[in-house]
Structures are given as structure tokens and as C-alpha cells.
Amino acid sequence: MSNSQKIRWRIFRWIIGFIGICLFMYWNFFVYFAPIYFKLINVLFFCMLFILFRVLFGPTPADRIIAVDILGVLTIGLTALLGLYYNQSFFMDIGLIWALMSFIASLAYAKILEGRSLDD
């Protein structure tokens, strides 16, 4: 692929992404009729789609590890919003346990990626 063709393809990809994000935001905040918590939860789910893209097609293993780590962080926010809407406090228990598991998992993945085994 020549250089000008590459630049044209990048601009095309940028425009497609921008239009997609604008369509989603318009649908979410002006068409979809729900409480404000559900709209914010929809934005978080949209972010999770992007993260799943990075998990599936990440060029290197480190990209996938970062994506899974950030998925855990977003899940805490998701459980906090759910708990605020339903006024139940046990959602935060789920979030805390999820964050703990995600932290341990990313440390273990980093250790394996570095080339060491888990018990040294």
C-alpha cells in the first residue's frame, strides 16, 4: 500500500468511528427513554465493546492484559451505578471482589509474560 493510500484509509477509518460514536450518543441521550443511570450504564457497556475489540485483536499479549485489567476497573463503576439505582449495597461487594480477582490475575499474567514461573 502506498503512502497516500495509507493516509486516505486512516482518514476514512477516523470518519467512520466518529460517525458511529455520534450516532450512539444521540440514540443514548435523546432517543432512549430511561433513567439517567441506565444511560450512563449504556456508555460503560459501549466502552466495554471497545475493550473487547482490543482483547480479541490486540497485536501483542501485553495489549490483551491491559484490556482485561481496565475491564475490571470499569466493572466497579458499573456495579456502583447499579447499586445506586436499585439502592442495594451488595452490588459493591461484587465490584470489590471483581477488582481483587482482576488485580491478582493481571499480576500473574505479567509474571508469566516476563518469563518467570508463578512460584519464584
Place this chain on the structure above:
Amino acid sequence: MIREIIGMALIVVGVAFDFLGVLGLIRLPDVYNRLQASTKCVTFGSAGILLGAFVLQGFTNFGFKVLIGIVFIFLTSPVAAHAIARASHRSGIKLTDESIVDLYKEDHELKEE
């Protein structure tokens, strides 16, 4: 009334920061740049959401759990990010072509001599 406004503003800012961090995770060219963008999800994104939930709820059952969550996130996430960056540099993942300097590599070579 004022408490609800401040709490909802914190939550909206947190969700916006989450979205921008994930956009950086998608768009940036390199593992280290992606890590630097996506760690912003933690300190202003999810911690902002949790702080907004604490402002909305006050010192109740839910509020204390949210405070514990904030402390937990702030303690664990930089450790994980540092471990991932160190491991990916040691396992030989290259920087992007536009990068100018690699200070970690220089320090490491100096230590080995």
C-alpha cells in the same frame, strides 16, 4: 439538592473520563502509550463514579463500601500497571517507530556493566 447535583456531576465526569481513556486504549499506537492512557480510567474515571456515589449516599452501608472501593482501586491499580509495563519491556515488545528515547533500556544497560 446541592448534594445530588454535586454527586451527579461527579458521576457524569467519571463516565466521560472512562470513555476518553478507552478511546485512548483503542487509538494509540503502542503498548506503553495505551497503558498511559488507560490508567487515566482509574484515577478520574471509576474513582470519580465511586466518589459521586459516596456523595449521593452519605455515611450509610453503601457509602462505606464505596469508600473502601476507592482506597482499594488507588492502591492496586498502579501496582498492576507498573508490573505490566516492566514485564512487557523485559519480554522484548518494541516501542513504536515514532518514539525518540528509551530511558529504561539505557538504565538497564548501565546496571549490567
